[in-house]
Amino acid sequence: MPKSSLIRVRNLRFRYPDGTQALDGVAFDLLPGECVAVLGPNGSGKTTFLMHLNGLLSGEGEISICGIPVQKNTLPEIRQKIGFVFQNSDDQLFMPTVLDDVAFGPLNLGMAPEQASDRARRALEQVGMQHAQGKAPYHLSAGQKKRVAIAGVLAMEPAILVLDEPTTFLDPPGRRALLELLKTLPQAKLLVTHDVGFAMDLADRAVFFDQGNITATGTVEHVAEKCGWR
Amino acid sequence: MHIPDGFLSTPVWAALDVLAAPAVGLAVRKTRREFDEGRIPLLGVLGAFVFAAQMINFPVGVGTSGHLVGGALLAYVLGWPAASVVMTAILAIQALVFQDGGILALGANVTNMAIVGVLVGYLPFQLWGGGGATARKIAIFAGGFASVLVSALLALVQLALSGVPMPAPIAGISVGLFVVSALLEGAITLAVVQAIETINPGFVRTAGGSHRRGATIVLATAVFLAAVGVIFASAHPDGLEQLAIKTGISQRATNLFATPFSDYEAGFLQSAWLRKAAAGLAGLALVCGACIGFGRVVARKRSA
Amino acid sequence: MHHAVIERWSQGHSFLHRRDARAKAAALLVLLTAIATAPGLPVAAGSVYFAILIFGFAAARVPVRGALARAAAVLPFSLAFAAIAAASGDPARAAILPGKSYLSALAVLLVVATTPLPKLLRGFEGIGVPRFLLMVGQFVYRYLFVIAGQAASMRLAASCRGGFGKSGSAHKTRFSAAAGALAVLFARSYGAAENIHRSMLSRGFEGHFHLLRNPRFGPADWTFLLSSVAVAVAVRGI
Structure with missing residues (x-):
């Protein structure tokens, strides 16, 4: 397997305290510049898999991000490298204003407040939301919230973006705008979605999760066809 | 039960502000020892939950309904220090954004509902909640009941101390209303705790354990406060009446105008309660009985 | 509202x-x-x-x-x-x-x-109010907009089924229906809080809030x- 994988996962196993075997020997690689769609039924282990990538959960097996093994002492570095955009933007936009929220990550990286707000402003510009910096997140539309949530992650200057069901609360124009935005972002992406059309438009390939393991890989069309996933 | 500004005399509100500030400070320190800042969202979101719970009405018969106040419930989930912090935050937001309770009177409202109300709500659970299933149910009910009753009585006493006129019949009615709303809070708290535990038994804390001594001290303090309140009330029936009116009316005002949700079903506490005014005198007897019972329990705990 | x-x-x-x-x-x-x-x-x-x-x-x-x-x-x-x-x-x-x-x-x-x-x-x-308390207040206010919205939709759903707030014959049932609704709201709130915590950790939170300066x-x-x-x-x- 190529050494340059941004995400490298081998033989990952995880069992919840209630005994459910959520991950059963997963192997996965994400290469620089790639966008990979993660498909599969609810409860197949997709979210559990994601939560291992930045150490929110830890099971058995090997995971490394940009060559750094995911373990307790590397977590600050790992969490800067891999940015998570959560399904529900309300869970991610918890600070009182858009600017405070986008600066949250940079401040955690130890940046001075002035630098952090500069970084936040730049990230907001990148997603086209610089006009909203003084607003309260709950006054934004779903599409705007998603953009701000992405800005909050971009402000950490990550190498990888992980997007969990980004289209859930979006109307068709919001969905289209998100697609355009994501296409402009140079980071490698991991896209978990039920929206196969969105995955086809954005992802280079797909993996299919079922019962805690990857059961198919290939182009999005191929995987969707093979797994009856349309 | 939120006292607005302009009602308490300066010595009363100032003394209670001075009393509440270090008490809240202590609660914050104890909370920080137990929860790191990463748990602030949990405290905040559960605060928002208690706030929003006002929108869910519980039928109590004769066409009326009530809602959860929540101090005791929060204490069962978060422990008393964190519950006090959350209730303080809620009261501050109610005072600022909803004009429900005053700013200078915040010390009084925090003392009544966030400090004493939460402690008194937590105590029965802490003392007996670790026992059998029935004892636990009774403890949960008693916590909700005591929490609301003691907060309301304290408010009544503070108003009376401030010289707000309170004729005896009105005080009697108010106490009756307090007892009814306290019973309702006990019932709602118990029903909600049971429903929460069917979803996930881990949500509610395990009662008993290491804090028993502290709990006993707090219970003793609460009994003392309640006793002072009752003695005061019986010595100054006028004051008591006034307190009752104030509290009952405040509930009404809250329902009609000051809740965050204007479409909230108003009128339950007020008119129906007033119609039930006959229960007032019985209520007073009940309060005295509860206090005596509490005192006996404390005595037994001490001798054990 | x-x-x-x-x-x-x-x-x-x-x-x-x-x-x-x-x-x-x-x-x-x-x-x-x-x-x-x-x-x-x-x-x-x-x-x-x-x-x-x-x-x-x-x-x-x-x-x-x-x-x-x-x-x-x-x-x-x-x-x-x-x-x-x-x-x-x-x-x-x-x-x-x-x-x-x-x-x-x-x-x-x-x-x-x-x-x-x-x-x-x-x-x-x-003026000396502990930041911890103020942060809790800030989260209460922020999520009031979210949780109250959920409570409103639950109440709407309940009133479509006859409501749990009105008196009626089956009033014990209505009481426990309201308790059940609150318990669901509680569980959702708890779940939201856990997601918020996860999203904080994902952006490098290490136990302390660093805030932008006051103007x-x-x-x-x-x-x-x-x-x-x-x-x-x-x-x-x-």
Whole structure:
């Protein structure tokens, strides 16, 4: 397997305290510049898999991000490298204003407040939301919230973006705008979605999760066809 | 039960502000020892939950309904220090954004509902909640009941101390209303705790354990406060009446105008309660009985 | 919803909106104390305070009539007490109770209508309120918008099925239906809190909130604070 994988996962196993075997020997690689769609039924282990990538959960097996093994002492570095955009933007936009929220990550990286707000402003510009910096997140539309949530992650200057069901609360124009935005972002992406059309438009390939393991890989069309996933 | 500004005399509100500030400070320190800042969202979101719970009405018969106040419930989930912090935050937001309770009177409202109300709500659970299933149910009910009753009585006493006129019949009615709303809070708290535990038994804390001594001290303090309140009330029936009116009316005002949700079903506490005014005198007897019972329990705990 | 309206008012750009939250918080406390401690609150002083507050709303371009109506939330409570006071032969108190409580509510409303709540809460940090408590308050307020929305939709869903708030024959069932609804709301809130915590950790949170700095307390803020204090105290002497 190529050494340059941004995400490298081998033989990952995880069992919840209630005994459910959520991950059963997963192997996965994400290469620089790639966008990979993660498909599969609810409860197949997709979210559990994601939560291992930045150490929110830890099971058995090997995971490394940009060559750094995911373990307790590397977590600050790992969490800067891999940015998570959560399904529900309300869970991610918890600070009182858009600017405070986008600066949250940079401040955690130890940046001075002035630098952090500069970084936040730049990230907001990148997603086209610089006009909203003084607003309260709950006054934004779903599409705007998603953009701000992405800005909050971009402000950490990550190498990888992980997007969990980004289209859930979006109307068709919001969905289209998100697609355009994501296409402009140079980071490698991991896209978990039920929206196969969105995955086809954005992802280079797909993996299919079922019962805690990857059961198919290939182009999005191929995987969707093979797994009856349309 | 939120006292607005302009009602308490300066010595009363100032003394209670001075009393509440270090008490809240202590609660914050104890909370920080137990929860790191990463748990602030949990405290905040559960605060928002208690706030929003006002929108869910519980039928109590004769066409009326009530809602959860929540101090005791929060204490069962978060422990008393964190519950006090959350209730303080809620009261501050109610005072600022909803004009429900005053700013200078915040010390009084925090003392009544966030400090004493939460402690008194937590105590029965802490003392007996670790026992059998029935004892636990009774403890949960008693916590909700005591929490609301003691907060309301304290408010009544503070108003009376401030010289707000309170004729005896009105005080009697108010106490009756307090007892009814306290019973309702006990019932709602118990029903909600049971429903929460069917979803996930881990949500509610395990009662008993290491804090028993502290709990006993707090219970003793609460009994003392309640006793002072009752003695005061019986010595100054006028004051008591006034307190009752104030509290009952405040509930009404809250329902009609000051809740965050204007479409909230108003009128339950007020008119129906007033119609039930006959229960007032019985209520007073009940309060005295509860206090005596509490005192006996404390005595037994001490001798054990 | 009430808080959404206040929130909208607080987003303005007037002179009052632009003042530092600490200046407004401090001025508010002084004004409230002046009102509360004024013995008897003469009609003249009360009217001047009232006029100043009205001027404040108008200057901040907050709808005056709406503000007056919202501050009236305290009136049913105060008027009832006033009626009791009047009935028990204390007409002076009967006049003072509603007067003081209404003026105080109006003053609080003026500050809240010109200062977004999170800023105001941070302003209180300058007066020594623990940041931990203020952060909890900030989260309560932030998620009130989310959880109240969920509660509203649950209530709607319940009323489509006959509601749990109305009395009826099966009233025990309705009671436990309401308890069940609250338990679901509780579990959702708890789940949301856990997701928020995860999203904080994912952005490098290591146990401590680092905040952007408060803006500088400028000369205009000093001027505003000192003159409000002077006016509040002077009017009290009328």
